Amino acid sequence: MRARDWAAYHATIVFIGCSVDAIVPSWVYMQLASRLSGVAKGVYFMDKIDVLRPWLDAILLSDVEPYRDKKVTVRAHPDISAAVFTAVTNRLMPVVHTLLYGEAGLPKVIYKRK
Template sequence: MDQVFVNKAAASGIIAIDLLVYKPSVEVLELDIKDHLFMGMIVKEKEFKDSVSAVDFSMYQGKAVAVFCSVDAIIPPWVYMMLMEKLYPYAIYTDLNTSDIVILDLWKQNLIRADLEPYKDQKVVVRAGTDIPPALYLLATRLLKPLVKSLMYGEIGLPKIIFKN
């Protein structure tokens, strides 16, 4: 007797979106302002300018840069402007934040710019992943809710229903 196996997951009509696809591939480098402070704690204009002028900023070519200060120092706004002026010809993205937050911001930008029309009026499951920050699930839900017929979380075979239209 021939048995016919039916792939119930495929027959369900559910399609999956994997948020890892939108993870940025750009390398993120950190620039710690502390390295350019007088005695590692104070902004002295001449010393700061000399220190920054000695840096070969071409190492940031084609990279994202997370600018931060690892010490508790008062940083005047012109410091950020000077650093951006030096980074501008090289870095493709720069923000005053940690590298983890810069990666998250770039990831969000990729998802916002993504073509989500293929999910219109579909049953969609957002795949689970331990490497996906919770903020991405928030954003994905906001972007998909007006488009999809139903939204789920997990895997196609055993999804957690979030909503149905």
């Protein structure tokens, strides 16, 4: 950890966690927090679902009426969690006529109202 350029985190909010299924001792997170103390604006530990919570809440509270009876394409993006795509699907299905996933040129039909 000593070789890390901690100044890169100056005045930022840092969220730490583990994105893979691994056993990480608690002291590792304490060590990271101590290195970032006085450098970062804030240091917080978050599980993967904690990171997604604002996205999921925003989806649940979003106004979907503008999409009523429309054809909607949800753009593919490898960095977005399947949990977000699932929430979008659940939110849009009751109102849209057609729900597609992928790129605009060749989307995959997910749902089509009969």
